[in-house]
Amino acid sequence: MAEAPLYDDSxxxxxxxARDAVTAPFREHVAEAGLTLQxxxxxxxxxxxxxxxxxxxxxxxxxxxxxxxxxxxxLSEQGLVEQVPASDRRQRVVRLTDQGQQxxxxxxxxxxxxYAAIEAAFGTDExxxxxxxxxxxxxxLESQDHA
Amino acid sequence: MAEAPLYDDSxxxxxxxARDAVTAPFREHVAEAGLTLQxxxxxxxxxxxxxxxxxxxxxxxxxxxxxxxxxxxxLSEQGLVEQVPASDRRQRVVRLTDQGQQxxxxxxxxxxxxYAAIEAAFGTDExxxxxxxxxxxxxxLESQDHA
DNA sequence: ATGATTTAATTCACATGTTAAGTATTTTAC
DNA sequence: GTAAAATACTTAACATGTGAATTAAATCAT
Numbered sequence: 525m526a527e528a529p530l531y532d533d534s535x536x537x538x539x540x541x542a543r544d545a546v547t548a549p550f551r552e553h554v555a556e557a558g559l560t561l562q563x564x565x566x567x568x569x570x571x572x573x574x575x576x577x578x579x580x581x582x583x584x585x586x587x588x589x590x591x592x593x594x595x596x597x598x599l600s601e602q603g604l605v606e607q608v609p610a611s612d613r614r615q616r617v618v619r620l621t622d623q624g625q626q627x628x629x630x631x632x633x634x635x636x637x638x639y640a641a642i643e644a645a646f647g648t649d650e651x652x653x654x655x656x657x658x659x660x661x662x663x664x665l666e667s668q669d670h671a
Numbered sequence: 672m673a674e675a676p677l678y679d680d681s682x683x684x685x686x687x688x689a690r691d692a693v694t695a696p697f698r699e700h701v702a703e704a705g706l707t708l709q710x711x712x713x714x715x716x717x718x719x720x721x722x723x724x725x726x727x728x729x730x731x732x733x734x735x736x737x738x739x740x741x742x743x744x745x746l747s748e749q750g751l752v753e754q755v756p757a758s759d760r761r762q763r764v765v766r767l768t769d770q771g772q773q774x775x776x777x778x779x780x781x782x783x784x785x786y787a788a789i790e791a792a793f794g795t796d797e798x799x800x801x802x803x804x805x806x807x808x809x810x811x812l813e814s815q816d817h818a
Numbered sequence: 819a820t821g822a823t824t825t826a827a828t829t830c831a832c833a834t835g836t837t838a839a840g841t842a843t844t845t846t847a848c
Numbered sequence: 849g850t851a852a853a854a855t856a857c858t859t860a861a862c863a864t865g866t867g868a869a870t871t872a873a874a875t876c877a878t
Contacts, residue, residue, distance in 0.1 A: 533697065533712070533786065535798065538805040539690040540733040545812040546682055551866090560833065560866090565680070578857060586687040591834050593858055598833085614843045614856040639680065645815045646808055651682065654808060657801055658685035661793055665692040668792045698836090707836090707863065725827060738864050740828055745863085761826040761873045 549638045557631055562587055563595060564631070567604065570620045571628040575608050577615040599624075696785045704778055709734055710742060711778070714751065717767045718775040722755050724762040746771075 547561055554564040565585040570576060578596070582589050596618060599605040604624035610617040620628065643651045694708055701711040712732040717723060725743075729736050743765060746752040751771035757764040767775065790798045 533715075535693055535786075535789070535802050535805075536690065536697075536708075537733060538802045538809075539686055539693065542805045542809045543683065543686040543690070544733070545809040546686065548812075550680065550683075555867090561683075562834065565684075568680075579855095586684060586691070588835065588837095589857065590836075590859080594834075612844070612856080616857065639682075641815070642682070642812065646811050650804075654804055655682050655685045657797075657804070658682075658689045661801060662685075662689045662692040664793045665695075665789065668788070702837090709864065726825095735865065735867095736827065737829080737866075741863075759826080759874070763827065 546642060549641075550635065553634055553638060554631070557627065562591070563599060564635075566592070566595060566599065567620065567624060567628055568632075570605065570618065571625065571632070573619065573625075575617050575619040577610065577617045579615075581618075693789060696788075697782065700781060700785060701778070704774065709738070710746060711782075713739070713742060713746065714767065714771060714775050715779075715782075717752065717765065718772065718779070720766065720772075722764050722766040724757065724764045726762075728765075 550564070551561055554561060559567070562585065565587065566581060569581055569584050576584070578589055578592050581587070582592055585592075587595070596605060596616070600607070600618075603621055604627060605618050606621050608617050608619055646654075697711070698708050701708060706714070709732070712734070713728060716728060716731045723731070725736055725739050728734070729739055732739075734742070743752060743763070747754070747765075750768055751774060752765050753768050755764050755766055793801075
């Protein structure tokens with residue numbers, strides 16, 4: 525009975541659900557360390573001593589600048605991130621503190637294990653092909669819009 | 672120089688970016704009508720006279736119940752949605768008002784056109800295959816977690 | 819039938835998403 | 849060298865995401 529009409533955005537819904545499914549185990553993992561997924565993305569982008577400005581972080585982590593401003597304030601207060609001087613004084617360049625790097629080190633192995641479990645479940649080749657398809661899809665749409 | 676380490680969540684990032692790319696034209700379209708993408712998803716789920724409860728809406732639109740509560744308050748205030756009596760008085764069952772249905776009718780054609788443009792750009796078969804792959808991926812992960 | 823359990827939705831508190839406007843710094847053009 | 853334009857980030861305001869606690873109603877067990 526009463527079936528919904530065909531969605532014009534089945535793709536959008538499928539992307540949302542896929543993201544929910546794939547992030548679930550990571551969300552749980554980082555929550556145990558008192559972090560959100562977004563905060564973890566920032567920490568990982570900085571792991572290994574990288575010093576990045578807000579714009580670069582925003583692109584790599586797919587987090588909008590206003591959110592990053594708030595997040596960096598929080599991460600600084602937690603002693604996980606610190607600011608470093610930048611030649612261009614408009615920029616805000618940050619890096620992990622020792623404490624931040626240690627937190628990363630503690631979480632990284634488990635994080636990788638969870639990702640490996642996903643690849644194992646869906647298939648390594650299929651997983652990589654999905655990532656490739658998604659990136660090609662995005663590139664395709666973005667080149668269309670800029671026309 | 673200074674390349675970031677390999678992400679363990681390239682899949683998460685790819686999903687986020689793909690979603691950003693695919694929703695961009697729709698976001699612009701619905702904003703002209705004073706709606707957000709999420710509000711538009713709810714309106715479309717109700718279009719055609721369907722009467723749905725919060726739980727069903729939450730699943731179909733991939734919007735968590737607390738967000739739906741706020742959104743339904745807003746949509747009611749705008750006169751787009753109205754509540755209908757439910758046999759189970761715990762449930763909140765809603766439907767579109769005439770005004771809501773008219774808004775949907777005005778937006779639907781353009782919305783479909785934009786989706787058709789995406790399919791045309793990436794390829795009809797490839798787009799459908801991507802949706803199929805995403806759904807299969809999600810089903811795979813969810814069956815893993817319930818183990 | 820009554821009390822315990824489950825279910826549906828809401829509220830709360832806080833984090834993030836999103837757009838527009840604002841501020842400080844740098845670059846460009848002249 | 850200085851004013852205009854561009855850049856990097858922040859702030860503000862509001863919408864949504866998220867998990868935990870709460871409330872009300874239905875179901876279950878006895």
